Amino acid sequence: MPLSLAPGRHGGVRYQRRQEVDFVIVGSGSAGGILARELSVAGFSVVVLEQGLYRRAEDFEHHDDFATMVKTPDRALTGSLDDDPQTFRASEHEVAAKATGGPVANYARTVGGSSAHFTGNFWRLRPLDFKERSLLGDIPGTGFADWPIAYQELEPYYTKVDWEIGVSGEPGPFDPPRSRPYPLPPLPVKSSGVLFEKGCRALGLHPQAAPMAILSRNYNGRRRCYHCGFCLGFGCEFGAKSSTLFTTIPEAEATGRCEIRTGATACRVPTDDDGRVTGVAYFDSDGREHLQRARAVVLSANGAETSRLLLMSESSRFPHGLANSSGLVGKYLMFNGGSSARAVFDEPLNEFKSVQVTRIAMDFYETDPERGFYGGGGIDGRWIDFPVTFGLGGLPPDAPRWGARYKRMLGEYFNYTMDMTTHATSLPVASNNVTLDPTHKDVYGRPGIRITYRDHDDDLATMRFLRDRGAEVLEAAGARRVWKQPVRPQTSTAHLLGTCRMGDDPAASVVDRYHRAHDVPNLFICDGSSMVSSSRGQPTMTIMALAFRAGEHIARFASQGDI
Amino acid sequence: MKSRDGLTHSRRWFLGAGAAGAGGAWLALQAPVFRAAALQAREAAASGSPLASLTSHEFTELEAIAARIIPETDTPGAREAGIGRFIDQAFASFRAPDLPAARRGLSELQALVAAAGSAGEPAGADTTDPGGNNAPLFSELSQQRQDDLLSRIEGSEFFELVRWLTVVGTFALPSYGGNQDQIGWRILGFDDRHTWVPPFGAYDGETEGG
Known part of the structure; x- marks a missing residue:
């Protein structure tokens, strides 16, 4: 597997592997990329282990949808299922089948992680998302729970995401309180957005500009969006997408204290006799195993990879996996629901131009009994x-x-079609989880990621409900023809949430409210796995806000000698 | 040296020379196996070099099927877009494990042709030997008979494999070898540029006053 270890443009420092650094961070994505900057700016030495390549704007090929969407083995940002197989089953009673058509857990293996290829929908959670269990009561058979923190505690960090990562938008009628306006105006509306507004208004709904992590104007030394049209699943060739690749990672490297070490596949987090982690063991691209020693470890590898690494790091002291005395590592996996209706219109929309989304509606955000x-x-x-x-x-x-x-028909539909896509809650169910596949292993001998998942019936009902509302909007917009895509239990996802949930009770959560593992004092976990509830289908902004907040607290602990 | 992707120049023009230098070197460094194989498809077609995985008989039959999946009508179709070479390269690289299934599928299709042969075409076929060697090849049948036979196997693993390869090859980047002269993109109405300015479509054009 040829991997190149291109040095960072900002010439980040290179540490000797035997040299103990302050922090090893596993993963350079939405959370890891921010934590790298926060901790290195605070004066700490940091090594980020990234299993993928260091690709930059000029390395992303324009509209190579064959490689990007069809997952050709060598080109896909999401990596190769031959090198790292994944398996899926709908219930724990089944033998999981090896994925062949595409990944089950879909994430980018590249510097910037999935923030390099995301669509850029940056929705904040609302206050209710943090306390929905208290508002609605128990849902039997699920792990439905409140977060240990409230929206108000996260709001300053959402604002940091807006201003330091770069979000374009304008407030909508149902938005949560914000302490600063958006730094950038919305991106120009597309025909899909105009039709969306028309349909929503006819039905009494409240369309608003989509908040996007894509620059509508030049900002912080970065180039604005030039509307090439290839965001979803693609790296941005202009650097206009607000990935950590283009924002916090270069800033971390510029401190001279942060090394982004690519082609580094973590395989174990070893512990000492006191039960403290000593660093991270990883394979380099030649398959040689190394240990990067550190005073503390931060896992930001995503809800699937973080769980795999913890479960692989079992020992006599941690027989069920590291930081897993609760038994909840890998559990309560949440995909987010999604569904869609489509329509064809009389005039050309030319939707292949510009960003994927320009208008949204939040009228159905809350649970309605x-x-x-x-x-x-x-x-x-x-x-x-x-x-x-x-x-x-x-x-x-x-x-x-x-x-x-x-x-x-291809010619009659390609430029005349739009999609109404819905983004919905998932309930946390213990039998939806990430475990180690007992049969399939990756090229390094690590167990493959095994996903067990079946959408809760309420999640499927929500998907159908939202899809039908979307179809009504399309009809009201004057579509020539509308069709609904079937809602079926999902078998893959790009959202890997809830698998190391945060909480105050060590028996009911994996990390505390500051992302410190309950079981291990110098181990921190911050990524989608930290989320207690699923969001309404757009979790990345929250993952970034959590990372800004975690970075502040972890730096404080480290300064106080409390790691 | 030839451009690696046919698009690099426009992107380089946009991104500027400094970034382009690093990007070009980087692309050269990672040059993956599949990409190299796909690029060879164009060069092979241009130079008339030998096929990479298929026999010339298999090439002809698979190309004939692809030419009914996306046919030449008032505009060119998959065959004209170079799909045969794309399929040949696919079976030599990333779809190599499917080549035996494709060969089985071709044999089964030919058996259908032979079984149907007694229906009477083309003239000169040996109607006393419905399963035999004198039946016409699929590629020699009329378009109508080809379509009739493909309708019978639609949904089979073999048909779906050939359809997948045909559609992917016709609409992927031309540098993969199967969308020559952007024939596939012109079928869709997809316009290949790197930058756009609003209005993008008819409806936002109305909003913008344009």
Whole structure:
């Protein structure tokens, strides 16, 4: 597996592996990239272990949707399932099957992590998301719980994300309180956004500009979006996408105290006789194992990788995996629900241009007991297909799939179609989880990630409800034809949430409110795994806000000698 | 040396020379196996070099199927876009494990052709030997008969494999070898540029007053 270890543009420091640094961070994504900057700016020495490559703006190929969406082995940012197999099953009674068509847990293996290829929908949580269990009561059979922190405690860090990472938008009628306005105006509306507004207004809904982690204007030395149209699943060739790749990681390297070590695949977090972690063991790209020693370890590898690493780090002292006395490492996995309706219009929309989403509606965000099930979410007007994926499955389900009529319809639909995509809650269920696959191993001999998942019935009901509302918006917008995509239990996700949840009770959570593992005083975990509830389908901004907050607290602990 | 992706120049023009230097070196460093194989498809087609995985018979038959999946109509189709070479390269690289299944599928399709042969075309076929060697090849049948036979195998693993390869090859980047002269993108109406300015479509055009 050829991996190159390109040095950082800002010439980050290089540490000797035997040299003990203050922090090793596993993962350079939305959380790890921010923690790297916060801790190195605070004066600490930091090594970030990133299993992927160091790709920069000029390394991302414009509209290579074949590689990006169809997952060709060598080009996909998400890596190779041959090198690192994943398995899936719907219940713990089944033998998990090896994924072949694409990853089950879909994340980018590259510096910046999935913030390099995300769509950029940056929704804050609302106050209710942090205390929904108290508001609605218990939901039997689930681990539905409040967060140990409230929205007010996270608000300053959401604002840091807005201003330091770069978010374009304007407030909507249901937005939570904010202490500063958006730093950047919304991106220009697309035809899908205009039609979305028209349909929503006709139904009495409240469309608003989509808050996007994509620059509408030049900002902080970065170039604005030039509307190339390839965000979802693609790296940004202009650096306009507000990834940690283009923001906090160069700043971390510029301190001279942070090394981004690529091609470094973590395989174990060893502990000493006192039960403290001593660093992180990893394989380099040649398959040689090394140990990077550190005073403290931060895991920000995402809800699947972080869980795998903890479960692989079992020992006589931690027989069920590191930091797992609660038994909750890997448990309560939440995908977020998603569904869609599509429509074709009379005039060209040309949705292949510019960012994926420009308008959203939050009218169905809250759980409404009248509906008879838990859940809520947002809907957006967007474009989700590219030439290859549109050819494979973009037409209505009753359309021909080959032949002259198929070919003609491709031309009649490609520039005239839009999608109404919904983003919804998932309930935390213990039987939805990440475990180590007993059979399939990666090229280094690590057990593959095994995902066990079946959407809760309320989650499926929420998906259907939101999809049907989306279809109504499309009808009200004057679509020539609307069709609903079927809602089925999900078998893959890009959202890996809840698997090391935070909480005050060590028996019911993995980390405390400051992201410190209850069981290990110098181990911190901060990524999507920290989330107690699922959000309404757009978790990345919250993961970044949690990372800013965690960075502040961890730096304080380290300064006080409390790590 | 030839551009690696045919798009690099426009991106380099935009990003500026400094960044381009590093990017070009980086691309050269990582040059993956698949990419190299795909690029060879174009060069192989241009130079008439030998096929990488298929026999010339298999090439002809698979190309004939692809040419009915995305046919030439008033505009060019998959065959004209170079799909045969794309499929050949795919079976030589990232879809190599599927080549035996493809060969089985071709044999089964040909058996269907032979079984249907007694229906009477083309003239000269040996109607006394419905399963035999004198049946016409699939690629020799009329388009109507080809379509009839493909309708019978639609949904089979073999058909879906060929459809997948045909669609992917026709609409992927031309540098992969199967979307030559952007024939696939012109079928869709996809316009290949790196930057756009609003208005993007007819509806936001109305809003913008344009």
